[in-house]
Amino acid sequence: MKNTRIFNFLMLLLAMVITTTAIAQDAKPKASPPATATGKVGDATVTVNYSSPSVKGRTIWGELVPYGQVWRSGANEATTVTFDKAVMVEGKPLAAGTYSFYTIPAEDKWTVIFNKTAKQWGTQYDEKQDALRVTVTPRKAPTMNERLKYDVTSEGLLLSWEDMAVPVKITTAKK
Template sequence: MKLFSKAVMLFIAVLATSLMSAQEQKPASPAATAMGKINGASITIEYSSPSVKGRPIWGELVPYGKIWRAGANKPTTFETTKLLMVEGKELPAGKYALYVIPEKDSATVIFGKDPSVGYNKYDESYKQLSVVVKTKKAKEMTENLVYSINKDNVTLTWDNLDIPVNIK
C-alpha cells in the first residue's frame, strides 16, 4: 500500500508541475497595446506582437502585394478620440481595423470601418481610409513587432523595417 501511495503522490506532483509550466509559457505572439497622444487625440493600438525567430519577414512571411492584419492572431485595432489627418486625409474619431499591404519600398495602410473584420474577410466596402507611405530601413533589427506613437506619426517596426504614418 505504501508503494501505491508514493506512486500516486509522485504522479500528482508530476502532473501539477506540468500544468504549472504549461500556464507559464508565453504565447508565441503576445497581446500588446501602444497608447499615446497626437494633437490632443488619444490613440490606442491593440495588436499581437509576433517574433522574427530567424525567419525572412518582408516579402516572404508577410508577402508583398497581399493584405496583412498588421500583427498576429486577430485584427489589429486603431482607436482615436478625435478626428486625425492621416497623410493629409481625414480619419474621423472611432475604432478601426488596421491592415497593411507591404511592397518593396512602400506600404498601403488601410483603416477598416469594422475593427472585428479579419484580413481574410476584408473587401473594399470595409475601407474607411487608405494611404500609401514610404517604408524605411529601421535603425536596428527589432525581434518583436512594435507600434510607437510619436508626436507626429505612428510607426510599425518589425525586423529591419519601419512603416511610418504621418498624423496631425
C-alpha cells in the same frame, strides 16, 4: 470513518496538485503576445492593440509577409487603432473611432488601410469596409527589431519589424 476522511482529504490534495500542474503547463508564453501602444498626436489620443510576432530567423518582407498582398499588420486578431478625436492621416480625414489596421507592403510604397470592422480575426479583411486608404514610404529601421512593434509619436504611428520602419503621418483634424 477517520480513515475515510483522511483518504478523502488526500484525494482532494492530489487533485489540487494535478490541476495546478496542468494549468501551469498551459501558461507558457504566446508566440505572438498581445501588446499595446498609446500616445498623443496633437490633442488626440491614439491607441494601437496588436499581437507581436517574432522574426525567429525568418525573412519577413517579401517572404513571410508577401509584397502586394493585404497583411493584417500583426498576428492573430486584427490589429486595431483607436482615435478619441477626428484626425488627418497623411492629409486625409478620418473620424474618431476604432478601426482594424491593414497594410499592403511593397518594396518602395505601402498602402495603409483603416477598416471599419474592428473586431475580427486578422485574416477576415473585407475591402468594402475600408474607411481610409493612404500611401506611405517605408524606410530602413535604425535597429533590428526582433518583435513587431508599434509606437505612437507626436508625428503619428510607426510600425517597426525586422529591418523596416513604416511611418504613418497623423495630425489632429482641423475644425
